[in-house]
Amino acid sequence: MPRNPRNDADRFLDKVTPTAGGCWQWTGSVKPSGYGQFRVGARIRSAHRVAYELWHGEIPDGLVIDHLCHRRDCVRPDHLEAVTQRINIRRGVNIAARRARQTHCCRGHEFDAANTYRAPNGTRKCRRCRAMAQNRARHRREVACAAS
Structure with missing residues (x-):
């Protein structure tokens, strides 16, 4: 039997508390990672994904949900937007996001x-800095050879 989405929305809103900053804080079950959990039928789903689907519709294939407020x-x-994983990472505040924005x-x-150029591990490297480092190393080898 199909579920009534209005009942899911009512149950969902029972687990929400507005904050002074404008966010809707999840007061239900929370994963160790800080993301809320919500049961829909027999499945436990991420609360922010359920919120997006209840108010905006289905999440398009290949997209993830970004918290514009940076609160899990x-x-x-x-405060939720469907974006690519690449955009989600670049909007973040961790070291990978900061480096991606450099x-x-x-x-x-x-x-x-x-x-x-891209190093084998996928990071970006500066060709000019690499050339300067190679020149310094070459100079050190030449000085060491001349001294012996």
Whole structure:
């Protein structure tokens, strides 16, 4: 028998508390990662995904839900946006997100097509800095050979 979505919405809203910052804090069950959980039928689902689907509709294939407020326990529908995983990571605040947003290397050289290469581990590297490091190493070897 199909579930009544209105009943799910009512049950869902019973587990929400508005905060002073405008978020809807999830007061139901929470995973160790900080994301809320909500039972829909026999399945336990992420509360923020359920919120998005209740108010915005189905999540398009290949997209994830981004918390625009950066709070994992927020389920306010207008704080949630369906985006690609790449966009979600770039909007984050962790080290991977900060590095993905970098436009220049630590010495100020621009990461552009001519000056950037991908290391085997997938990270971006500056060609100019690499060339300078190779020149310094070559010079050290020459000095060491001349001294012996």
